[in-house]
Amino acid sequence: MKLRGTISRIILYAGLTAIAVLMIYPFVWAITASFKTNAQIFNGNPFDLLPRPFTFDNYVQVWTVLPFYRFLLNSLMLSIIVPFCNIALSSLAAYSFARLRFKGRDAVFLILLGVMMMPGHITLIPNYSLMRMLGWINEYQALIVPSIFGASLVFNIFFMRQYYLAIPRDLDEAAIMDGCSRFGIWRRIILPNAKPALATIAILSFVGEWNSFLWPLVVMNDYWKMPIQVGITYLQSNTNNDWGMLMAAASMSILPLIIIFLVFQRHFIKSMLTSGLSGK
Amino acid sequence: MQHTASERAKRPRVLRRQRWGDNETLMGWLFILPVLAGVAVFTYGALVYSFFISLTDWDLLTPAKWTGFSNYGMLLRDEEFYQTFGNTLFFVVTMVPIGIVSAMTLAILIHRPLKGAGFFRASYYLPHITSTIAIGVVWLWIFNPDIGSINTVLSYIGIDNPPRWLESTFWAKPALVLMRIWQISGYYMILYLAGLQTIPDELYEAASIDGASPWQKTRYITVPLLANTTFIVTVLLMIESFNIFEAILAMTKGGPGGTTNSLLYYIYTEAFQSYRMGYASALAWVLFFILFVLTLIQFWHRRKSEGARM
Numbered sequence: 001m002k003l004r005g006t007i008s009r010i011i012l013y014a015g016l017t018a019i020a021v022l023m024i025y026p027f028v029w030a031i032t033a034s035f036k037t038n039a040q041i042f043n044g045n046p047f048d049l050l051p052r053p054f055t056f057d058n059y060v061q062v063w064t065v066l067p068f069y070r071f072l073l074n075s076l077m078l079s080i081i082v083p084f085c086n087i088a089l090s091s092l093a094a095y096s097f098a099r100l101r102f103k104g105r106d107a108v109f110l111i112l113l114g115v116m117m118m119p120g121h122i123t124l125i126p127n128y129s130l131m132r133m134l135g136w137i138n139e140y141q142a143l144i145v146p147s148i149f150g151a152s153l154v155f156n157i158f159f160m161r162q163y164y165l166a167i168p169r170d171l172d173e174a175a176i177m178d179g180c181s182r183f184g185i186w187r188r189i190i191l192p193n194a195k196p197a198l199a200t201i202a203i204l205s206f207v208g209e210w211n212s213f214l215w216p217l218v219v220m221n222d223y224w225k226m227p228i229q230v231g232i233t234y235l236q237s238n239t240n241n242d243w244g245m246l247m248a249a250a251s252m253s254i255l256p257l258i259i260i261f262l263v264f265q266r267h268f269i270k271s272m273l274t275s276g277l278s279g280k
Numbered sequence: 281m282q283h284t285a286s287e288r289a290k291r292p293r294v295l296r297r298q299r300w301g302d303n304e305t306l307m308g309w310l311f312i313l314p315v316l317a318g319v320a321v322f323t324y325g326a327l328v329y330s331f332f333i334s335l336t337d338w339d340l341l342t343p344a345k346w347t348g349f350s351n352y353g354m355l356l357r358d359e360e361f362y363q364t365f366g367n368t369l370f371f372v373v374t375m376v377p378i379g380i381v382s383a384m385t386l387a388i389l390i391h392r393p394l395k396g397a398g399f400f401r402a403s404y405y406l407p408h409i410t411s412t413i414a415i416g417v418v419w420l421w422i423f424n425p426d427i428g429s430i431n432t433v434l435s436y437i438g439i440d441n442p443p444r445w446l447e448s449t450f451w452a453k454p455a456l457v458l459m460r461i462w463q464i465s466g467y468y469m470i471l472y473l474a475g476l477q478t479i480p481d482e483l484y485e486a487a488s489i490d491g492a493s494p495w496q497k498t499r500y501i502t503v504p505l506l507a508n509t510t511f512i513v514t515v516l517l518m519i520e521s522f523n524i525f526e527a528i529l530a531m532t533k534g535g536p537g538g539t540t541n542s543l544l545y546y547i548y549t550e551a552f553q554s555y556r557m558g559y560a561s562a563l564a565w566v567l568f569f570i571l572f573v574l575t576l577i578q579f580w581h582r583r584k585s586e587g588a589r590m
Binding site for chain 1 (some may be wrong): 300307311312315317319325326329333366389390394398400402404407408410413416417421426428429433439462474526547552557561564565568572
């Protein structure tokens with residue numbers, strides 16, 4: 001009986017490890033391949049992972065062909081500005097929904113709930129047309145302003161409202177006694193007490209914005225202002241499957257997220273375990 | 281509230297200072313105003329505008345021509361629409377059950393005291409956070425019929441004529457399904473882990489006393505008690521598979537011969553490559569209608585099962 005238990009445990013670990021290898025393999029392959037010569041990539045051996053010789057040529061080449069440092073900077077800038085505005089607006093709204101009582105509040109809440117039910121593609125063409133009317137095509141505004149008001153905005157409001165409800169009201173009331181305004185309560189009481197929730201939202205939003213693709217693809221044709229994901233497809237359509245360069249480009253998109261994920265892992269998993277939803 | 285002068289005099293000094301920043305209704309509306317304005321323009325305004333565009337013929341260069349419902353009539357006679365609809369349904373009916381089984385299996389396997397549980401959980405979840413575009417390029421290589429990893433391994437184990445994957449009209453769709461399942465299983469696994477936490481240990485202890493085998497416990501306790509999670513996962517997976525787009529753009533561009541063209545990819549190419557904005561909007565409304573019904577079902581179920589919390 002004991003032996004059977006040990007054997008089944010070994011099988012379990014072997015199986016779980018095999019799955020883990022399958023899950024990680026594409027990342028390992030892409031990142032190691034990005035440092036290989038094309039000759040080594042084309043030998044096709046999937047277990048030949050170590051670059052011999054180790055070379056930065058693919059990165060040098062990809063940065064010469066297209067301004068990839070711009071793509072990375074654009075993505076970084078968007079992944080900070082968009083979540084920042086988004087969180088500022090949604091946390092203020094969440095405070096209003098969690099703490100203030102006013103006429104029409106529940107109706108507005110339902111209207112926002114409706115946004116979560118709208119698939120993004122239905123607004124793609126009309127918003128593109130709106131950007132044309134405003135003359136924002138190929139401008140940063142087109143990447144920033146509509147992205148702030150996506151479905152994640154509403155998710156963030158719900159997520160933060162839930163969190164705010166758990167902050168004791170006594171704190172608010174004490175602040176009111178001290179002459180604090182409603183805005184001041186949000187700034188001085190709610191935000192400092194909601195730091196863990198804000199951190200989670202910020203990380204999820206960063207990842208979501210870093211990976212956003214369809215909207216930037218449609219409104220941005222100027223490659224100086226392209227984010228990285230659009231840059232990858234731009235590279236793909238302008239090189240004839242130069243695998244070394246493609247793997248370097250893919251690695252530049254993937255590596256920052258792997259690092260963020262490894263550092264902030266618990267935020268991803270905890271937010272899902274508590275809300276049953278992701279920031280997507 | 282209106283106060284008389286005498287009432288006001290009786291109140292403590294700090295409370296008497298009525299400033300505009302203390303008015304709950306005013307501040308309440310002011311705080312939600314930016315969000316509301318953005319949503320009014322970019323979601324609800326866009327929705328109405330989208331329906332208007334779907335009633336016109338518009339190529340962006342010349343002014344839109346009003347055509348009434350003829351785009352919707354055209355859609356019913358469009359063979360490419362039926363093909364893309366069929367392809368999308370293929371993705372839905374394969375990805376939903378395979379996704380449920382793989383996510384639930386992974387969750388059940390790692391929901392126990394394990395050495396390295398954190399490592400397994402993180403590695404299974406990792407594919408989900410990376411961009412489909414970037415990792416799609418990597419899978420393009422893995423599926424490469426001549427030098428890609430899969431076919432090389434297949435040739436090692438003696439398979440001489442392996443499938444040509446993304447180049448094959450038969451294998452392209454399953455290849456995309458495989459890639460998407462690899463990418464999303466870990467995400468739904470976490471949802472199942474959340475569900476597993478709600479099952480009380482006593483049930484398993486009672487079953488052990490009755491002499492139930494591990495398989496019986498899984499079959500008669502775990503799976504039925506995960507029904508709620510399975511429902512949510514089903515709807516989310518359906519929405520996800522109806523929306524398949526980035527993997528197609530990165531890996532097949534709808535080919536070969538339109539066999540992997542999905543509804544969303546068709547909408548994208550009609551609008552931004554053929555510049556048929558009106559027709560693309562009509563297509564978008566069809567997809568919207570399907571997704572809206574699915575989302576309504578999900579919300580209704582979620583509210584029903586956690587009504588107290590919402």
